[in-house]
Amino acid sequence: MASVSMAIDLPASLKAERDGAVAILRLSRAEKRNALDDETVLGIETFFTSLPSEVKTVLLHSEGDHFSAGLDLSELKERNVTQGIAHSGMWHRVFQHIEFGKVPVVAVLHGAVVGGGLELAAACHVRVAERSAYYALPEGSRGIYVGGGGSVRLPRLIGVARMMDMMLTGRTYSAEEGQSMGLTTYLVEQGRGFAKGLELAQRIATNTALTNFAVTHGLPRIAESEPSAGYAMEALVASIAQADSEAKQRLKDFLEKRGPKVTRS
Ligand code: 1HE
Numbered sequence: 001m002a003s004v005s006m007a008i009d010l011p012a013s014l015k016a017e018r019d020g021a022v023a024i025l026r027l028s029r030a031e032k033r034n035a036l037d038d039e040t041v042l043g044i045e046t047f048f049t050s051l052p053s054e055v056k057t058v059l060l061h062s063e064g065d066h067f068s069a070g071l072d073l074s075e076l077k078e079r080n081v082t083q084g085i086a087h088s089g090m091w092h093r094v095f096q097h098i099e100f101g102k103v104p105v106v107a108v109l110h111g112a113v114v115g116g117g118l119e120l121a122a123a124c125h126v127r128v129a130e131r132s133a134y135y136a137l138p139e140g141s142r143g144i145y146v147g148g149g150g151s152v153r154l155p156r157l158i159g160v161a162r163m164m165d166m167m168l169t170g171r172t173y174s175a176e177e178g179q180s181m182g183l184t185t186y187l188v189e190q191g192r193g194f195a196k197g198l199e200l201a202q203r204i205a206t207n208t209a210l211t212n213f214a215v216t217h218g219l220p221r222i223a224e225s226e227p228s229a230g231y232a233m234e235a236l237v238a239s240i241a242q243a244d245s246e247a248k249q250r251l252k253d254f255l256e257k258r259g260p261k262v263t264r265s
Contacts, residue, residue: 008046023055034066057204065132068114070116
């Protein structure tokens, strides 16, 4: 299906299209390497809070040679401590709309995925990286600190020790290295990221809404819970999911030889 533009009021640094059940958000500030200024970050919030009900997944990607150079450093100049806290809180709020929003989000990465750009990618649920992608946290060398939830999300993906090393030494990791670390979910050849991301987003869109909610909202919280609370939550989520009429239909389809079988990919 051809994509159509979406009627959401966004800044020039963002473009939104819809391809069937997939909403596609493109960072479109290539001249500044998709650095995230306040207008763009607030535009991301507008996008994620305005998704129509027909949208079942989001695909996030970028124009130009880089996914994102992170925080727009030109906006940092005159901020005091109180303003800094409010600014970081604003990023936290916006990225929460991605991680715990209405639908799963697939990110397509290439070139620099650094600083706040890496924090943005970490808030997404599936990351497809082209071979050109590289990950870094240059905050350390700039005398600043992550502020977009990186201290919370990145250690869950790569561990505290690795994040410490990235920040202290400026170490970068390639898309390929990111695969064994948990940053790259799928590694693809250059120029293949968008097609792979769209294919995955379309696949995720065929899940029931309840399954996608349970996986994106339930699973991370269950995993963080004290085990006895986790088991109780899991039992509840499992029983709610299986009671759904759509789940019952899918089980019936399989048992009556209509449902898909699991095959090797
Ligand atoms: C920027 C930014 C930016 C580029 N803020 N303007 N992030 C960083 O420390 C990464 C900074 N950027 C870079 O290291 C490089 O720009 C890249 C490796 C990403 C790309 O290099 P290159 O050679 O392709 O581009 P460039 O010539 O460096 O930049 C092109 C333009 O984009 C230039 O502006 P121009 O007006 O001179 O053309 C750059 O100034 C501009 N630009 N990156 C502002 N980040 C919530 S807290 C998160 C904390 C962080 O994210 S800290 C990490 C910040």
